[in-house]
Amino acid sequence: MIKSDVLIIGAGAVGCALARELSKYNIKVTVVDKNDDVGGDASKSNSGLFSTSATMPVGTLECKLRTIAHSMILNICNDLDVPYIECGSIAPILYPDQLETAKGLTERAFQNGVYDYEILPAKDILDMEPTLNPEILGGIYSPRDRQANQFIFVSAMAENAAENGVEFVLDCKVTGMDVADGKIHAVHTTKGDFEATWVINAAGLHCDEISDMVDECDFKINPRKGEFYVFSHDTPVKVSHIISSVPSPKTRGVLVIPTVDNNMLVGPTADDVEDKTDVKTTAAGLASIKSQALNMIPGLHFEDTITQFVGVRPARTPEGYDIRFSEKVPGFIGISGVRSTGLTVSVGLATYIVHGMKEHGLELVRKEGWKRTRKGIARFAEKTDAEKDALIAADPLYGKIICRCEQVTESEILQAIHRPVGAKTLDAVKRRVRAGMGRCQSGFCGPHVIEILARELGIPEEDVRKRGEKAFMLDKN
Amino acid sequence: MKDLNCSVVVVGGGPAGLAAAISAKKNGAEKVIVIERENRLGGILKQCIHAGFGLQYFGEELTGPEYAEKFAVLAKEAGIEFLLDTTALEIKEKTLVCVNTEGIININFGALVLAMGCRERTRANLVIPGSRPAGIYSAGTAQKLINIFGHKVGKEVVILGSGDIGMIMARRLSLNGAKVKAVVEIMPYLAGLVRNKAQCLDDFNIPLLLSHTVVDITGVDRVESVTIAPVDENRRPIMEKAETITCDTLLLSVGLIPENELTRSANVELSAITKGAVVNQYKQTDKPYIFACGNVLHVNDLVDHVSHESEDAGKFAALYAAGKLEANTQLEVQPGEGVRYVCPQKMVCAEENVDLYFRTAAPGRGTTLTISDDTGVLVTKKLVRTTPGTIEKLTLPADKAKNATGKIVVRAEHKEEA
Numbered sequence: 046m047i048k049s050d051v052l053i054i055g056a057g058a059v060g061c062a063l064a065r066e067l068s069k070y071n072i073k074v075t076v077v078d079k080n081d082d083v084g085g086d087a088s089k090s091n092s093g094l095f096s097t098s099a100t101m102p103v104g105t106l107e108c109k110l111r112t113i114a115h116s117m118i119l120n121i122c123n124d125l126d127v128p129y130i131e132c133g134s135i136a137p138i139l140y141p142d143q144l145e146t147a148k149g150l151t152e153r154a155f156q157n158g159v160y161d162y163e164i165l166p167a168k169d170i171l172d173m174e175p176t177l178n179p180e181i182l183g184g185i186y187s188p189r190d191r192q193a194n195q196f197i198f199v200s201a202m203a204e205n206a207a208e209n210g211v212e213f214v215l216d217c218k219v220t221g222m223d224v225a226d227g228k229i230h231a232v233h234t235t236k237g238d239f240e241a242t243w244v245i246n247a248a249g250l251h252c253d254e255i256s257d258m259v260d261e262c263d264f265k266i267n268p269r270k271g272e273f274y275v276f277s278h279d280t281p282v283k284v285s286h287i288i289s290s291v292p293s294p295k296t297r298g299v300l301v302i303p304t305v306d307n308n309m310l311v312g313p314t315a316d317d318v319e320d321k322t323d324v325k326t327t328a329a330g331l332a333s334i335k336s337q338a339l340n341m342i343p344g345l346h347f348e349d350t351i352t353q354f355v356g357v358r359p360a361r362t363p364e365g366y367d368i369r370f371s372e373k374v375p376g377f378i379g380i381s382g383v384r385s386t387g388l389t390v391s392v393g394l395a396t397y398i399v400h401g402m403k404e405h406g407l408e409l410v411r412k413e414g415w416k417r418t419r420k421g422i423a424r425f426a427e428k429t430d431a432e433k434d435a436l437i438a439a440d441p442l443y444g445k446i447i448c449r450c451e452q453v454t455e456s457e458i459l460q461a462i463h464r465p466v467g468a469k470t471l472d473a474v475k476r477r478v479r480a481g482m483g484r485c486q487s488g489f490c491g492p493h494v495i496e497i498l499a500r501e502l503g504i505p506e507e508d509v510r511k512r513g514e515k516a517f518m519l520d521k522n
Numbered sequence: 523m524k525d526l527n528c529s530v531v532v533v534g535g536g537p538a539g540l541a542a543a544i545s546a547k548k549n550g551a552e553k554v555i556v557i558e559r560e561n562r563l564g565g566i567l568k569q570c571i572h573a574g575f576g577l578q579y580f581g582e583e584l585t586g587p588e589y590a591e592k593f594a595v596l597a598k599e600a601g602i603e604f605l606l607d608t609t610a611l612e613i614k615e616k617t618l619v620c621v622n623t624e625g626i627i628n629i630n631f632g633a634l635v636l637a638m639g640c641r642e643r644t645r646a647n648l649v650i651p652g653s654r655p656a657g658i659y660s661a662g663t664a665q666k667l668i669n670i671f672g673h674k675v676g677k678e679v680v681i682l683g684s685g686d687i688g689m690i691m692a693r694r695l696s697l698n699g700a701k702v703k704a705v706v707e708i709m710p711y712l713a714g715l716v717r718n719k720a721q722c723l724d725d726f727n728i729p730l731l732l733s734h735t736v737v738d739i740t741g742v743d744r745v746e747s748v749t750i751a752p753v754d755e756n757r758r759p760i761m762e763k764a765e766t767i768t769c770d771t772l773l774l775s776v777g778l779i780p781e782n783e784l785t786r787s788a789n790v791e792l793s794a795i796t797k798g799a800v801v802n803q804y805k806q807t808d809k810p811y812i813f814a815c816g817n818v819l820h821v822n823d824l825v826d827h828v829s830h831e832s833e834d835a836g837k838f839a840a841l842y843a844a845g846k847l848e849a850n851t852q853l854e855v856q857p858g859e860g861v862r863y864v865c866p867q868k869m870v871c872a873e874e875n876v877d878l879y880f881r882t883a884a885p886g887r888g889t890t891l892t893i894s895d896d897t898g899v900l901v902t903k904k905l906v907r908t909t910p911g912t913i914e915k916l917t918l919p920a921d922k923a924k925n926a927t928g929k930i931v932v933r934a935e936h937k938e939e940a
Contacts (some may be wrong), residue, residue: 275646279786322742326651352646354654434523434625441623446559446609450783486644488663492671506673511656516743518656519667520674520700520770 047214049075052232052241054219054255057085058195059383060247061202062391066399068209070409075241076203076211077234079218079251081512082473083203083466084196086250088388089476090324090356092273092302092310093195095129095389099154099162099187100292107366111386112158114393115189121392122193125201126421128305129193134287135170136185137177137341143291147185150292154187162187174286176342190287194305195388196476197421200466202391205419207465209412215469216514219248222258227374229259243402245378250321250359252381259374264367264381268321269360271313271385272330272353277484278307280349288341299337301345306479311338311345313356324355351484358384368398370405378402422460422478426452447497448490450483458494462501469502471495472512495519524627528553528603529843530836531618531631533610533784536565537825538816538832539637540593545836546635547600550844554602555629557620559609563597564590565639566662567825569669572690574717578826589825610638613788616811632843633811635835636785636799640778640817642687645739648776650682652739655746661687661775668698676771680748681705682736686714686823686911688775693722695773702728703767706750708735708757711885711940713777714911715823736772737764745770778821788812795863796820802852802868803876805835806842810849813839820865820879823913827879853895853930860884860934862910873924878916878932885909886936893918896928908934 051067053060056078067074078085095118101108122129138147147164154162163186170184171177177184207213214236222244223230232239246255256262276283283303290298302310314330335347361367361382371377378398383390403409423436425443436443442456461468461477468474471481471494480494481487487494495518499506507521529551532539535558546554562568567575570586577583580592597604608622618629642660657676659667665687667673679700681688684707692702705723710733712719723730731750737759738749751764780798782790791800791808798819799807805815815835816828841847852868855878864880878893889908893901893916900922908914916932 325653328651430626437625444621444623485641488642488660492667513743516656520676
């Protein structure tokens with residue numbers, strides 16, 4: 046039995062932001078997650094956008110938290126050495142009826158306190174983004190929309206929380222709870238029982254299942270599938286701003302996104318599905334993204350895509366954020382309805398919830414010497430020759446390239462494995478340091494990364510996983 | 523940071539790089555350095571443990587490692603220097619920037635030979651829909667895991683693509699105890715060599731499904747099944763006829779792409795068709811001090827061709843480094859009807875034989891191959907049959923090469939389609 050003051054279920058963006066926020070205080074915090082790695086489900090498979098609240102429904106909790114979080118997020122990224130680009134976004138206006146929608150959106154942006162969201166003439170938009178369809182009638186420009194490496198963002202928060210004393214227990218699925226007399230006596234998991242004064246449900250896509258364990262599930266989570274294409278670095282037609290469709294009442298539409306790692310992302314679709322684990326790309330979905338994107342940017346080279354993936358967002362019925370301090374089971378906090386905005390909102394939401402916990406009687410004493418910053422793993426590929434030489438002088442394995450496509454060295458892979466909340470699977474290594482993220486999609490480095498993982502984790506190579514519990518890379522017998 | 527100087531630097535210690543280096547040395551290059559990212563020479567041949575190499579070059583049948591070893595011995599005897607476990611990062615004018623565990627090395631060269639080989643096309647390049655579980659491998663990666671690392675990759679396997687590595691892996695997996703349920707090929711004809719179909723598929727009763735493709739992959743953790751469907755004449759799947767095959771592994775052998783990222787750093791002109799550098803018969807690129815050979819230039823069918831071609835690259839790189847290869851006007855060499863590409867794409871008119879390597883566009887019987895210039899047909903050759911899986915060669919004799927004018931065009935005409 047692991048006893049804590051606070052048990053957080055779910056190590057996605059919200060869970061990890063909460064862990065980091067709570068790590069400022071003299072309490073014992075534990076985070077459990079069913080996956081082999083932090084990053085959750087939705088938090089690791091998305092477009093990595095830190096967007097303003099310009100187009101959000103006015104006056105909602107989600108809108109308020111997003112405005113707050115958006116103002117905090119760059120400082121947090123700087124503290125945690127999370128790479129991001131301040132690229133801004135453009136929504137090209139392609140049809141006359143979108144002009145009215147665009148005007149309505151600028152009005153809403155004003156009400157939401159986003160004063161720099163404006164409609165520009167076609168020529169000015171085309172000067173900024175010459176790849177756009179030359180037939181556009183104008184465009185909405187929003188300069189403070191940003192893109193970050195979403196996985197490093199979440200894992201950096203986790204790493205920093207762990208440095209400050211939070212315990213992460215992964216490959217650990219919550220299977221049930223002992224609830225009696227308005228109290229959670231034990232949280233059962235695949236790794237034994239946990240006990241805590243506070244239990245926070247940050248399970249995202251699976252938050253309905255967790256809330257159901259305390260009989261507080263009066264909502265439904267609808268898995269909403271989003272498919273994406275990832276483009277190679279060297280595709281000839283690239284965007285320098287996030288290009289988004291002018292949203293219609295039906296759909297937000299497809300985006301073309303420059304990323305901090307210089308791989309353009311194109312997507313997503315938005316299809317409601319039954320199965321939360323349905324991460325299959327579909328011919329129809331991919332075809333629809335392609336035609337919508339080509340409509341905005343006719344020159345895109347779809348033959349230069351290096352992978353396609355699916356993220357499943359936890360849409361909620363009824364819609365909207367629901368942050369609930371349970372009355373039936375005091376100490377249980379339910380978080381639901383945090384959908385695609387969660388990446389940005391997580392950092393505001395964490396402070397908001399901790400404030401609520403204080404109001405509900407949690408006594409928090411600020412730690413001395415809380416570590417605010419975290420240094421990222423130095424990326425060989427991004428350094429000058431002189432800097433590379435210095436890295437190698439300090440650690441010769443910085444001179445041993447394992448992933449040729451992304452020029453990832455053995456030193457980076459070892460750091461990914463051995464840092465707090467380190468990587469235990471191929472996908473976890475890939476997300477942290479990009480080995481296998483390039484054009485050959487781990488064809489060359491895969492066998493070597495299997496070898497390194499087995500050696501460093503002290504396990505047979507047959508037990509090395511791509512991810513999850515049973516995704517073994519090799520035939521076990 | 524360390525500086526080295528040499529006459530010829532060769533990037534890649536596989537069959538192309540070794541042949542080029544030996545030839546450069548033979549042709550007078552004083553100091554030749556080979557850069558190899560792995561800890562052993564031989565490149566991809568190290569994992570090609572099947573026989574079938576060397577029949578043309580050595581007149582005997584060898585395995586891949588044996589073929590590589592012969593060249594490695596010759597290279598060592600010739601006094602070539604090797605930098606193993608060293609990766610080339612960038613070409614900056616006439617300096618090659620490399621890295622190994624000792625630091626950054628700047629190699630200043632007189633001529634450089636690109637011999638980095640190729641990589642495999644991936645599932646994503648084909649946009650195969652479905653989930654992304656463990657158990658999806660390119661054929662070469664599976665070959666490396668099995669032959670180099672001694673692993674097993676799966677029990678029940680479907681292979682997409684009838685390229686040579688795919689067929690050879692079908693046999694290797696069968697011998698390794700796995701059940702290969704089908705080899706699926708989207709084209710109506712075989713992608714690889716006919717002999718490989720006989721030796722690797724037919725001998726093991728592995729069904730080959732032409733005009734079929736994979737349309738879905740299922741499995742959360744590991745591959746559980748793939749769905750295949752026949753395709754119409756436009757290569758669109760006929761979904762009503764789709765069927766599911768239970769398996770735990772999908773191997774892809776769907777083509778190779780020359781690895782020209784380093785080449786791009788030098789702004790060398792690349793061909794949109796071969797994805798390799800545009801070269802003349804000396805394997806010289808538009809940057810006259812850079813030469814290219816082997817699979818980084820165009821994807822070859824036989825290593826024996828690679829060796830011959832690479833010897834040219836090494837020879838002329840040595841001559842260039844010594845100031846003995848003069849710049850001359852070049853004619854364009856182009857694929858005509860029935861031909862997919864020709865390598866070289868340019869030709870210097872000199873009194874010497876010029877070998878033109880090419881692939882036909884579609885298989886056929888009773889094929890007439892020709893080389894023409896603006897004055898008419900210069901060379902004709904007749905073959906019983908040709909397929910795009912096999913590289914053909916025509917030689918333009920020295921006297922005709924010297925006097926050729928206008929555009930050089932290679933054509934292939936079949937009496938009947940196969």
